[in-house]
Amino acid sequence: MGDIQQTITEDQWRQTKLIWDYHLMGHELRPAEVAIGLGSHDLGVAAAAADLYHRGLFPTLVFTGGNSPTTRARFPRGEAVHFREHALELGVPDAAILVEPAAANTGQNITLTRDLLADAGIVPATVLLVSKPYMERRSFATARKLWPDVEIVCASEPLELDDYVKSIGDERLVVDMLVGDLQRVIEYPRQGFAIDQDVPEDVHAAYESLIGDGFTSRLIGA
Template identity: 60%
Template sequence: MISTQAWADAQRLWDFQQMGHEPRPCSVAIGLGSHDLGVADTTAELYHRGMAPVIVFTGATSRTTRERMPRGEAEHYRERAIELGVPTSAIIVEPDARNTGENLRFSRALLEARGIPVSSALLVSKPYEERRAYATACEVWPEVEWVSASTPMCFAQYVDSLQDVHLVVDMLVGAQQRLEVYPRQGFMIEQPIPDDVAVAYERLKAAGFTSRLVAEEAR
């Protein structure tokens, strides 16, 4: 359990991460690798709705996915999407990326190598990282019109899905920190941060939700 104040602050960060984009048909859907197979589920659903003719799943492994996804995040996403009825021919696997910037750069290179023109893209991420993913994509590939997407669920539902509220809040705090740090390092475009979001973030840090923070000089 966490305090009522911490829950309210985490809810504020969650709400800020949501971009509020309405999915629409795009040139491609890019599913960003992570521990969350819900990204693959949502990308497959968008494909079946006719929102993209081709999917790129991108991601190697990380310390949080190495055991659960030994063949790599992108490959496990591909297998999941095929289980959900997406044809193999519609899926491109990018197996090497280890951060969001690489997800976008490596996916771009694969699409260009295959001669697939991209003017717009559905960017499918975990719900608490929509804004972070969007800001990175706009920096790395500014020529594309980005439409953010994630599994539609509220903060409480996501906590229930992971059964670890402290981990979810830690991840929210980490995502928020990157919105502040990474623009200064050239990794993403700047996002105006409302005062109440900044206050919520500082309060959660002071309360000890810091396991997903990065050193400001690190990528």
């Protein structure tokens, strides 16, 4: 943890680590017909996707995402467009990349990418879903709901929690984001957006405790 601990306590850090570990699916990487890089504030998604492409895990890479209030300033031309540019800088050939520039949420990331691929004559049976580390479980649950006939394998930049906090530069914001994503894992199945995911008791207790401590800026409706 070192010098990154500035505004959260040891106990809050322990709770955050429980939630971080829960969000990671722990899938074993294997070749897929297509990879999908989910747009967000985190350019590490594009870097991870580029690395996996160079490792020969897939021939076609789709970046998906328009803008959100949290990404408009950083990626003014849209998340997918900027992610594509970063992947090109990292040596992924232009011919291997498709761009879906309109999605405004994870459900649209999945459905609009599925439609884009179908228009290109690609109907994959296996998809490698590349996201922020703490978004693996939510993206998996969303994809399984909306694209149930496809085998989904999740991947993300291989970072430990403290390294991810350093990459973002704001430990309190990271806790807020982890809590917010867990809320969506819990709530979205009831709204028809995702399949159910079992949440262990200790993870749920950590979630409730952190909400009680005010880590609420990324909750639905916040």
